[in-house]
Amino acid sequence: MEKVSSNKIENIEDVSEHAKTADKDDRKKKVVVMKNDNNRGNEHKCNRDENDNRKGLFNINFQIDLVSIVLFASAAFTRMYRLDDPKNIVFDELHYGKYISLYMKNTFFFDTHPPLGKQLIAGLAYFVGYDGKFKFERIGSSYSDGVPLFALRFMPALFGSLLIPTAYHLMLELGLKQTTCILASVLLLLDNAILTQSRFILMESMLLFFSLFGILCILKFRKLDLYSLKWFTWLILAAISLTCALCIKYVGFYSCCLGLAIIARDFWKILGSKQYSDRKLLTRFTIQALVIIIIPALVYLGIFFVHLKVLYKAGPHDSIMTSAFQASLEGGLASITKGQPLHISHGSQITLRHTHGRTCWLHSHQHVYPVRYPDKRGSSHQQQVSCYSFKDVNNWWIVKRPGKNDLVVEQPVDVIKHGDVVQLVHGITSRALNSHDVGAPMSPQCQEISCYIDYNISMPAQNMWKVNIINRDQFGDKWHTIQSLVRLIHVDTNQALKFSGKQLPDWGFHQHEVVADRIISQDDTIWNVEEHRYTKSEDQKERERDLVNAEMIPTAVTHLSFWDKLYELHYKMMFSSSDGVQNHMYSSEPIEWPLMSRGIAYFVSNTSNAQIHLLGNIVIWYSSTVSLAVYFALYTFYLLRRRRYCFDLDEHTWNRFIFIGEIFFVGYLFHYLPYFFVERTLFLHHYLPAFVFKVLLMAALIEHILILLTDVLKIKLLLYCASILLSIWLCSVCYIFKKFTVLSYGMTDLSTEDILDLRLKDTWDFIVHKN
Numbered sequence: 001m002e003k004v005s006s007n008k009i010e011n012i013e014d015v016s017e018h019a020k021t022a023d024k025d026d027r028k029k030k031v032v033v034m035k036n037d038n039n040r041g042n043e044h045k046c047n048r049d050e051n052d053n054r055k056g057l058f059n060i061n062f063q064i065d066l067v068s069i070v071l072f073a074s075a076a077f078t079r080m081y082r083l084d085d086p087k088n089i090v091f092d093e094l095h096y097g098k099y100i101s102l103y104m105k106n107t108f109f110f111d112t113h114p115p116l117g118k119q120l121i122a123g124l125a126y127f128v129g130y131d132g133k134f135k136f137e138r139i140g141s142s143y144s145d146g147v148p149l150f151a152l153r154f155m156p157a158l159f160g161s162l163l164i165p166t167a168y169h170l171m172l173e174l175g176l177k178q179t180t181c182i183l184a185s186v187l188l189l190l191d192n193a194i195l196t197q198s199r200f201i202l203m204e205s206m207l208l209f210f211s212l213f214g215i216l217c218i219l220k221f222r223k224l225d226l227y228s229l230k231w232f233t234w235l236i237l238a239a240i241s242l243t244c245a246l247c248i249k250y251v252g253f254y255s256c257c258l259g260l261a262i263i264a265r266d267f268w269k270i271l272g273s274k275q276y277s278d279r280k281l282l283t284r285f286t287i288q289a290l291v292i293i294i295i296p297a298l299v300y301l302g303i304f305f306v307h308l309k310v311l312y313k314a315g316p317h318d319s320i321m322t323s324a325f326q327a328s329l330e331g332g333l334a335s336i337t338k339g340q341p342l343h344i345s346h347g348s349q350i351t352l353r354h355t356h357g358r359t360c361w362l363h364s365h366q367h368v369y370p371v372r373y374p375d376k377r378g379s380s381h382q383q384q385v386s387c388y389s390f391k392d393v394n395n396w397w398i399v400k401r402p403g404k405n406d407l408v409v410e411q412p413v414d415v416i417k418h419g420d421v422v423q424l425v426h427g428i429t430s431r432a433l434n435s436h437d438v439g440a441p442m443s444p445q446c447q448e449i450s451c452y453i454d455y456n457i458s459m460p461a462q463n464m465w466k467v468n469i470i471n472r473d474q475f476g477d478k479w480h481t482i483q484s485l486v487r488l489i490h491v492d493t494n495q496a497l498k499f500s501g502k503q504l505p506d507w508g509f510h511q512h513e514v515v516a517d518r519i520i521s522q523d524d525t526i527w528n529v530e531e532h533r534y535t536k537s538e539d540q541k542e543r544e545r546d547l548v549n550a551e552m553i554p555t556a557v558t559h560l561s562f563w564d565k566l567y568e569l570h571y572k573m574m575f576s577s578s579d580g581v582q583n584h585m586y587s588s589e590p591i592e593w594p595l596m597s598r599g600i601a602y603f604v605s606n607t608s609n610a611q612i613h614l615l616g617n618i619v620i621w622y623s624s625t626v627s628l629a630v631y632f633a634l635y636t637f638y639l640l641r642r643r644r645y646c647f648d649l650d651e652h653t654w655n656r657f658i659f660i661g662e663i664f665f666v667g668y669l670f671h672y673l674p675y676f677f678v679e680r681t682l683f684l685h686h687y688l689p690a691f692v693f694k695v696l697l698m699a700a701l702i703e704h705i706l707i708l709l710t711d712v713l714k715i716k717l718l719l720y721c722a723s724i725l726l727s728i729w730l731c732s733v734c735y736i737f738k739k740f741t742v743l744s745y746g747m748t749d750l751s752t753e754d755i756l757d758l759r760l761k762d763t764w765d766f767i768v769h770k771n
Contacts, residue, residue, distance in 0.1 A: 068165040075161040091602035097136040104132025107315035116247035160198025160205035184699035193616035211255035214242035239295040323530040328560035344479035347409035356523040361395040363388035382450035386511035396427035409534040418469040432463035442502040446515035496525040593687035612746035627698035664697035
């Protein structure tokens with residue numbers, strides 16, 4: 001018993017001694033962490049918890065980071081220096097400026113990107129009294145005196161300035177040294193491409209700021225106690241900021257994906273922790289999911305609500321929208337459609353518009369299909385039918401019951417309903433819409449559509465169409481003007497009238513092909529009646545005269561709900577961009593971006609060679625590209641070494657090396673790789689979000705290499721050489737930035753020799769038009 005007791009006492013003493021040692025080690029670790037945090041200008045989490053308990057939940061600590069202020073001031077100076085020069089339209093200011101002017105006049109416009117960036121600029125323009133009367137006609141044209149140019153360019157410049165301290169705090173939040181954080185910010189400050197993109201009415205500076213700030217908020221949120229006020233605040237701010245990035249341009253979606261990946265990574269790690277019960281995990285997942293879903297949805301819908309509420313007048317862009325959307329706007333189509341009959345009936349004169357995709361109307365004319373098509377197939381040689389993109393008298397058709405020979409509307413009106421069979425008689429030529437077993441000119445797998453034979457000659461199979469109203473649950477079985485979406489099914493072959501999207505050759509006057517397709521349920525088979533009148537005379541010449549001299553009847557606005565407008569607008573935004581695929585002399589491919597093979601000419605003066613050309617700081621671009629390869633090589637090397645149980649790095653250094661890769665390397669891939677699958681014209685500025693993550697990775701990698709030389713290899717000569725090389729590299733960064741600012745500001749007259757001196761690569765296409 002005594003031995004047992006003495007053994008117990010010895011064990012207790014050992015445990016006590018071990019506990020004391022462990023406590024000392026823990027205290028040492030805490031002191032080290034607190035020192036690092038103090039160097040970063042942040043309070044330690046434990047201290048914040050204690051302060052919250054002592055001082056209350058709503059305690060606010062106000063701190064001023066002088067480094068942030070200096071970085072912001074430096075960025076603001078470079079971005080806002082002579083901001084209203086040049087006083088000419090620069091590159092895409094042509095488009096965005098038009099949108100701002102249309103906002104000022106409450107006139108609807110269509111853009112494939114969300115509206116937040118344009119709203120921010122328009123809000124400031126409205127505040128300073130801009131009337132929106134200036135017409136943005138062409139790149140290089142001069143602004144009039146009534147345009148508040150500084151105010152229009154101020155918002156992008158402001159966000160371009162805020163981007164720099166945001167990057168600084170993002171690096172701090174990752175636990176990097178303050179010198180590294182300053183280095184990362186200075187590299188972004190000294191990049192000529194980001195400088196250029198921040199000085200004009202462009203969207204990228206706002207996109208970059210909201211993306212980085214959203215990631216910063218997530219990094220802050222993940223370090224806080226669950227369900228505290230600060231925890232909710234940073235999570236909500238992250239959701240708002242990333243949604244704002246998405247609402248500037250849809251490429252902000254990649255930043256949203258990165259933010260979700262960081263949150264999902266943290267949640268995946270705690271799944272294996274025994275300190276969290278299933279209930280706690282489910283509660284945490286549910287709360288985070290609700291915040292991540294509800295807040296972005298409210299922000300996104302709110303931005304589009306304001307957009308559609310402000311733009312209530314018809315304009316030049318509304319022709320891409322459906323008839324119902326156009327009729328809901330003040331003026332424009334609303335001045336035509338109100339007062340016209342609602343119900344389509346026997347004897348109705350109508351224009352049939354292709355509802356989805358390209359704006360065009362069912363059209364025919366007296367010309368016939370060629371005897372043989374270019375592929376040697378024979379045609380029907382009957383009257384051509386096409387889809388024409390302009391209003392024209394040949395777009396008018398008359399709806400006819402097959403059993404009636406006259407084309408006059410009766411009393412009471414014989415309304416056409418869902419499932420009824422009708423004939424469509426071309427108003428000018430009086431020939432009936434027809435289909436048959438002949439291959440279409442450009443789509444031989446489909447049937448040809450033609451006009452053939454006078455309408456009162458019986459052809460019961462080939463010129464009859466069944467009316468299929470697809471939204472009858474909303475508007476009823478009767479065929480309505482504008483509101484009813486219909487498919488016209490050929491009775492004999494059970495194929496639907498379809499806009500194929502293909503363009504006819506010269507013999508078809510380059511109009512678009514219309515076919516009959518056996519696949520009925522598709523968007524391109526949907527049509528709606530846009531303009532509608534009742535036929536009042538049986539006389540053919542009088543009918544033609546009515547069609548040619550059709551009068552526009554001023555009307556009020558047709559109602560369309562916010563949800564209907566939102567759905568249609570997004571449908572058009574998603575599927576209309578494919579029409580913009582075209583070549584541009586300054587376009588480039590994603591494979592060219594990392595080494596900056598091509599820039600973009602933004603502006604050139606009419607009186608000299610002064611010009612604005614989008615090019616980055618070549619030293620930063622090439623160095624950061626190399627850093628991607630170096631990081632990946634080091635990562636692979638460390639993994640192989642650790643597989644062999646050779647642990648070159650301590651756990652803290654290893655975990656931080658992995659985490660910066662998960663944020664910056666993965667962030668780079670998220671923002672770069674998708675462009676390889678984009679089928680539209682691309683430019684160098686599309687690479688800027690990926691470039692920012694690449695630069696931040698490079699700064700973190702430089703710190704990691706210096707740690708290797710100092711703490712692992714411990715070779716002072718290598719560290720000394722690395723310091724010299726780093727100093728030379730920084731000097732070259734500053735030199736190139738200063739050298740190329742003439743292309744960022746565009747205010748310096750350049751000689752031919754000056755331009756040739758700037759042409760460091762043969763693929764850079766500068767403009768020389770003055771000796």
